[in-house]
Each structure stands twice: as structure tokens, then as C-alpha cells.
Amino acid sequence: MAEESILSIEKLRLSYGELEVLKGVDFDLAKSELAFLIGPSGSGKSSLLRCCNRLEEPSAGRVIVDGEEVTAPGVNLNQLRRRIGMVFQSFNLYPHLTALGNVTLALRKVLKKSRVEADDIACSVLERVGLKDKAGSYPNALSGGQQQRVAIARALALEPAIMLFDEPTSALDPELVNDVLAVMRELRETGMTMLVVSHEMGFARSAADRVAFMEDGVIVEQGSAEQIFGDPNCDRTRAFVRQIAH
Amino acid sequence: MSAWERFLDTFFNWAVITEYLPALGQGVLVTCQLAVAVVLTGLALGLGMALLRAYRFWAVNFVIVIFVDILRALPPLVLILILYFGLPNIGVTFSGFTVVWLVLSLVLAAFAEEIYWAGVLSVDQGQWLAARSTGLGFGQALIFVVLPQAMRMTIPPITNRTIAITKYTAIGMVVGVGEVLGQATTAQSFSGNASPLMAGALIYVALFLPLVVLSRWIEKRFAWRRA
Ligand SMILES: Nc1ncnc2c1ncn2[C@@H]1O[C@H](COP(=O)(O)OP(=O)(O)OP(=O)(O)O)[C@@H](O)[C@H]1O
Ligand SMILES: [Mg+2]
Numbered sequence: 001m002a003e004e005s006i007l008s009i010e011k012l013r014l015s016y017g018e019l020e021v022l023k024g025v026d027f028d029l030a031k032s033e034l035a036f037l038i039g040p041s042g043s044g045k046s047s048l049l050r051c052c053n054r055l056e057e058p059s060a061g062r063v064i065v066d067g068e069e070v071t072a073p074g075v076n077l078n079q080l081r082r083r084i085g086m087v088f089q090s091f092n093l094y095p096h097l098t099a100l101g102n103v104t105l106a107l108r109k110v111l112k113k114s115r116v117e118a119d120d121i122a123c124s125v126l127e128r129v130g131l132k133d134k135a136g137s138y139p140n141a142l143s144g145g146q147q148q149r150v151a152i153a154r155a156l157a158l159e160p161a162i163m164l165f166d167e168p169t170s171a172l173d174p175e176l177v178n179d180v181l182a183v184m185r186e187l188r189e190t191g192m193t194m195l196v197v198s199h200e201m202g203f204a205r206s207a208a209d210r211v212a213f214m215e216d217g218v219i220v221e222q223g224s225a226e227q228i229f230g231d232p233n234c235d236r237t238r239a240f241v242r243q244i245a246h
Numbered sequence: 247m248s249a250w251e252r253f254l255d256t257f258f259n260w261a262v263i264t265e266y267l268p269a270l271g272q273g274v275l276v277t278c279q280l281a282v283a284v285v286l287t288g289l290a291l292g293l294g295m296a297l298l299r300a301y302r303f304w305a306v307n308f309v310i311v312i313f314v315d316i317l318r319a320l321p322p323l324v325l326i327l328i329l330y331f332g333l334p335n336i337g338v339t340f341s342g343f344t345v346v347w348l349v350l351s352l353v354l355a356a357f358a359e360e361i362y363w364a365g366v367l368s369v370d371q372g373q374w375l376a377a378r379s380t381g382l383g384f385g386q387a388l389i390f391v392v393l394p395q396a397m398r399m400t401i402p403p404i405t406n407r408t409i410a411i412t413k414y415t416a417i418g419m420v421v422g423v424g425e426v427l428g429q430a431t432t433a434q435s436f437s438g439n440a441s442p443l444m445a446g447a448l449i450y451v452a453l454f455l456p457l458v459v460l461s462r463w464i465e466k467r468f469a470w471r472r473a
Contacts, residue, residue, distance in 0.1 A: 053379055055379060078381040078382070078383050080381075081378065082380055082381030084379070085379075086376075086379035088376060090370075092370070092372035092373060092375060093376075094376070094377075094391055095395065105377075105380070106381055106382060109390060110381035110386075151376075154380065155379075158380060
């Protein structure tokens with residue numbers, strides 16, 4: 001492979017009890033690449049993301065992030081996880097902590113930074129997502145868009161090798177979506193590797209290097225945004241794309 | 247003596263009350279000591295069990311659940327009598343104070359454990375995912391992310407339960423603890439007059455009414471915060 005691979009998923013399988021939701025997924029992401037993952041509800045997109053940092057325990061297959069095998073037994077999972085930024089549909093900010101507190105918690109408890117050092121890092125990351133003046137605000141005093149940007153800052157502060165986004169804008173009012181997408185675009189421009197589950201086709205067209213279509217626990221097809229949205233090879237992809245474009 | 251005078255003499259005999267006031271004062275001190283000791287021990291123990299339960303060790307949880315259910319089912323008085331009158335037969339003697347402290351602490355711990363555990367369970371799963379995804383360990387996620395939210399949510403029920411159990415310190419009377427009710431009943435039998443009991447009742451109201459008002463305020467405040 002010519003380019004350095006940051007994320008490599010090999011023959012990944014995951015079951016919840018009897019239900020197999022990932023049925024052998026292969027996927028690669030090169031450094032600074034932005035890939036979109038689309039697919040119908042229940043196809044296993046969130047499950048796939050959660051396997052990347054082993055929030056779900058895959059039953060077979062491998063995940064390698066930035067040269068380290070996440071799925072290896074006995075790996076220092078907590079140190080690995082902080083290298084894998086994750087952003088959730090419902091933000092999941094800690095409601096009892098300020099924006100600053102949300103960002104500094106893992107800096108202090110996982111990276112063992114001093115309070116001063118952690119505050120410094122958090123301030124600069126919050127500035128990066130345009131929320132420096134909200135550092136002292138609690139989540140319930142922030143708009144959805146602001147909360148999601150704090151959540152992005154919380155992940156970014158740990159200097160991840162890759163960022164995983166699980167429908168980062170689908171819980172937002174339409175007028176707030178662009179603030180979050182702007183931050184993601186800035187991340188892309190600074191070379192962050194990103195895997196994004198989202199149906200924001202406009203953003204995918206303008207920013208994604210690649211779009212993968214997932215259905216029923218497998219990646220059915222992948223290609224450029226142009227190709228997947230305009231002229232997919234597979235009928236199922238075509239039907240799905242037509243559906244999300246209304 | 248008119249009926250009214252007889253009533254006043256029986257329930258509000260000032261001479262009797264002043265005579266036993268020092269003893270009642272002593273009772274207030276004991277009630278407060280007992281209450282504080284029970285609350286501190288009970289809540290700490292309850293919280294400790296709830297945290298332990300979060301680790302989901304099968305055997306440990308089994309023991310906790312059994313302990314909690316038994317203590318919630320048994321009337322505290324039964325346990326107090328067993329410990330106070332039964333243990334000396336096998337050579338173990340505790341003071342009435344110790345027995346009441348122990349039993350009420352365990353009962354409070356049982357209720358507190360259930361309340362805190364329900365609080366831990368009611369914290370959104372996304373909080374765990376977010377915390378773990380940033381590299382926090384299970385214990386760290388529990389202590390720094392989940393527990394503060396659980397504690398906050400459970401302040402109203404914990405306050406109510408705590409007030410209820412501190413009132414229960416009056417049960418110390420039956421095993422000779424010199425708390426307010428104990429002192430009042432002693433005074434009543436010596437004087438043959440119910441006034442010390444009335445004074446005791448007033449003391450309880452003075453001690454607990456502020457707590458009840460406080461709990462009402464806490465409930466309002468937290469309801470408002472949530473909205
Ligand atoms: N914790 C769980 N326990 C059991 N089954 C689960 C669990 N999480 C997800 N599933 C099931 O696994 C399948 C895949 O779910 P997943 O959330 O990965 O899909 P998704 O593609 O992200 O869907 P959506 O677009 O609705 O978010 C679904 O059938 C879902 O019901
Ligand atoms: Mg999903």
C-alpha cells in the first residue's frame with residue numbers, strides 16, 4: 001500500500017447474542033482521508049464504529065489503528081482509545097461539568113496532565129471549534145450545535161490519530177448543522193483522518209474522499225461521492241441513495 | 247380543678263418540665279449524636295455497596311441484594327431487640343446506643359444502596375460510551391462521570407429516607423438509650439405527669455421540622471433544575 005494506513009478493518013464480525021450485525025467487514029482508511037459511511041437503519045454502522053475502539057467486542061476479525069492492533073488480547077485499551085476520537089449523535093456531554101471540564105477530564109485522568117496544562121490545552125481546542133467564550137458554560141446552557149462542537153473538542157484535545165463521527169448532525173436543528181460541518185471541514189483541511197456516518201450528502205460531495213455503502217452487516221460498495229451518489233454499481237445502493245435524496 | 251386546668255396540669259405542667267429540662271437537653275445531645283452517626287455510616291455504606299454492585303461480580307451482587315432485601319423487609323425494632331437481648335447470651339454485649347446505631351445504619355445503608363444503584367442505572371448509556379471512548383477506565387467513568395449524575399438525581403429520595411431514619415432514633419428508648427424520647431419517658435414515669443412527653447414532642451418538632459422544610463425545598467429546587 002502506497003499511503004500510510006491509519007485504520008484497517010479486516011474480516012470483522014460482531015454479534016449481539018444470536019443476532020449477527022457485522023458479517024465480515026473489510027475497510028481501510030489512509031492518513032488524512034475522509035470517508036463517509038452510509039446505509040439503512042440497522043445496517044450496523046454504529047456497531048462498526050464502536051468496534052473500532054472496542055466499545056463493542058467483535059467476535060472475529062481485526063482492527064488496527066495507527067499501527068496498533070486494537071483487537072489484540074492484553075492491549076492497553078484505555079491508552080489506545082484516547083487515540084481514537086469519537087463523536088456521538090446525542091453529543092453525550094457530561095451535564096455536571098462545564099465545557100472546559102468536559103474537555104479536561106480525560107486530559108487529567110488519562111493523560112495525567114496537571115490542571116493548568118489541561119486547562120491550557122482545552123482552551124486552545126475550544127478556540128479551534130469557536131467556543132472559547134463558552135468554556136465556563138454547562139451543557140444545558142449551550143445549543144445543540146455548540147454542544148456537539150464541545151464534544152468534538154473533547155475528542156480532539158487527546159490528539160487522536162483518527163476521528164469517528166456517528167451521525168454528528170442528525171440530532172441538530174437544520175440551522176445549527178453548518179456550524180458543526182464547518183468544524184469538520186476545518187479538521188479535514190488540517191489533515192485529520194475521519195470516518196463519518198452521516199447522510200449529509202452535500203457535505204459528502206464536497207468533502208469526502210470516499211463513500212462506502214453498508215447494508216445488512218457488510219460493505220456493499222464504495223467509491224467517490226460522485227460515483228456512489230450519481231452512478232452506483234449496485235441496485236441496492238441506488239435505491240438507498242434515491243431514498244435519502246428524497 | 248376544672249377540666250381545662252386538669253388538661254394543662256397533665257400536659258403542660260411548667261414546674262415538671264423545668265425540673266426535667268436538663269435531662270431532656272441531654273437527650274437532645276444523644277439524639278443528635280445518634281442521628282449524625284447513623285446518617286454518616288448508613289450513606290457511606292450504601293454508596294459503597296452501590297459502587298461495588300456496578301462492577302457486577304456475580305457473587306458479590308448476590309450477597310448485596312440479599313442483605314438489602316432482608317434489611318428492607320425486617321422491622322428495625324426486631325433487629326434491635328435481637329442484638330440487644332440476644333447477643334449477651336453468647337457473650338457479646340453492646341450498649342443500647344451501639345445497637346441502635348448499628349441497626350439503623352444498616353437499614354439506611356440498604357435503602358441508600360437501592361436508591362444510589364437505581365441512580366447509577368438511570369444515567370444514560372451514552373455517558374459511559376463517551377467516557378470510555380476518551381480512555382477513562384471503568385472505575386474512572388463510574389466515579390467522575392456516572393456517580394456525580396446519579397448522586398444529583400437521587401438527592402430528593404436520599405434526603406427523605408435520611409430524615410425518616412433519623413426520626414427512628416426514638417426507638418432507642420426501648421433499649422435504654424437516653425435520647426429525647428428515652429429521657430422523656432423516664433421523666434414521665436418519675437413525675438407521673440405527661441408534660442415531659444409533650445416537651446419531647448415539641449423538641450422533635452423543633453429538631454425535624456427544619457429538616458422536613460429543607461427536604462421540601464430540595465425537592466422543589468431539583469424539580470425546577472430538571473425542567
Ligand atoms: N446493544 C445492542 N444489543 C443488541 N442489539 C443491538 C445493540 N445495538 C445495536 N443492536 C442491533 O444491531 C443492529 C445494528 O445496529 P446499529 O446501531 O449498528 O445500526 P445503524 O446502522 O447504526 O443504524 P441507525 O442508522 O439506526 O443508527 C440493529 O439490528 C440493532 O437493533
Ligand atoms: Mg447508528
